[in-house]
Amino acid sequence: MAATQIEFVEVGPRDGLQNERTVVSTADKLELINRAIAAGARRIEVTSFVNPTRVPQMADAAEVCAGLPDRSDVSFIGLVMNARGADRAIATGRIDQLGAVAVATDTFAMANQGQTSDGSVDAAKAIIAMAQAAGLTGQATIGAAFGCPFEGEVDEARVIEMARRLAEAGPVEIALADTIGVADPAQVDRLVSAVRAAIHPLPVRVHFHNTRGTGLANVWAAVGAGAGIVDAALGGLGGCPFAPGAAGNVSSEDVVYMLERAHVATGMDLDQLIASSAWLSDIIGRKLPGMVAQAPRFPKSTSA
Numbered sequence: 031m032a033a034t035q036i037e038f039v040e041v042g043p044r045d046g047l048q049n050e051r052t053v054v055s056t057a058d059k060l061e062l063i064n065r066a067i068a069a070g071a072r073r074i075e076v077t078s079f080v081n082p083t084r085v086p087q088m089a090d091a092a093e094v095c096a097g098l099p100d101r102s103d104v105s106f107i108g109l110v111m112n113a114r115g116a117d118r119a120i121a122t123g124r125i126d127q128l129g130a131v132a133v134a135t136d137t138f139a140m141a142n143q144g145q146t147s148d149g150s151v152d153a154a155k156a157i158i159a160m161a162q163a164a165g166l167t168g169q170a171t172i173g174a175a176f177g178c179p180f181e182g183e184v185d186e187a188r189v190i191e192m193a194r195r196l197a198e199a200g201p202v203e204i205a206l207a208d209t210i211g212v213a214d215p216a217q218v219d220r221l222v223s224a225v226r227a228a229i230h231p232l233p234v235r236v237h238f239h240n241t242r243g244t245g246l247a248n249v250w251a252a253v254g255a256g257a258g259i260v261d262a263a264l265g266g267l268g269g270c271p272f273a274p275g276a277a278g279n280v281s282s283e284d285v286v287y288m289l290e291r292a293h294v295a296t297g298m299d300l301d302q303l304i305a306s307s308a309w310l311s312d313i314i315g316r317k318l319p320g321m322v323a324q325a326p327r328f329p330k331s332t333s334a
């Protein structure tokens with residue numbers, strides 16, 4: 031375990047809220063973003079620019095962007111699926127980084143974004159190029175990298191090849207996403223190591239869902255294998271409207287608790303995350319899956 035620090039990315043405002051039936055107000059989304067910044071997050075996935083009839087929760091993308099705080103030290107990420115979405119994101123003038131998604135299998139790529147897996151790689155590369163042409167940066171995520179809800183097992187060689195092709199476009203990093211929460215830590219160790227070697231010196235980001243309880247173990251395995259950037263969502267909120275049975279992201283406060291206890295610095299303030307998780311639970315109107323926020327503080331908090 032060589033890593034002493036990781037970069038934390040809060041994805042609650044987008045991936046977290048996307049699958050919630052309760053439509054969260056723009057003001058509450060902005061509150062969530064401001065709370066994430068206050069807790070230390072310097073990269074935040076704030077919204078997605080997708081078809082609002084398919085993802086109604088993200089219909090206020092432009093309004094969210096208009097309300098973002100003026101923070102040059104924070105990178106605001108907007109997820110886009112195609113050139114039209116990229117145009118919308120760039121037009122806000124508030125997005126720093128475009129997030130593009132390529133999906134590892136044809137069936138899921140078709141369900142998620144209406145194209146083949148190869149088509150989704152080409153689209154992601156085009157989005158990264160659009161970001162760069164507009165003076166922004168781009169990142170790429172490989173969805174269903176560890177397993178597909180429709181096709182089952184995903185060939186690791188396929189994911190490595192996709193990562194190589196995506197790297198040609200010059201993204202800031204490439205992420206491996208366990209969209210449906212099926213990965214195991216040994217698989218994560220293998221695939222992160224292999225992709226890292228394939229795209230060196232580009233860093234690897236990881237994105238886990240805790241559908242089957244392996245989320246934190248997978249974060250630990252990924253960090254051990256050299257993944258430098260970790261996505262998480264406050265409270266463990268999240269899912270995917272196009273992946274049957276997908277559950278929440280790994281919870282920000284659970285990830286931060288585990289890593290900080292293990293002396294891997296995250297730059298995040300656990301007390302603030304716990305307080306914000308309780309706030310978010312009230313907004314959503316149900317108990318959130320994250321565990322640390324429901325447990326007694328350990329060790330006892332030193333802040334007021």
Ligand code: ZN
Binds near residue numbers: 207239
């Ligand atoms: Zn996700």
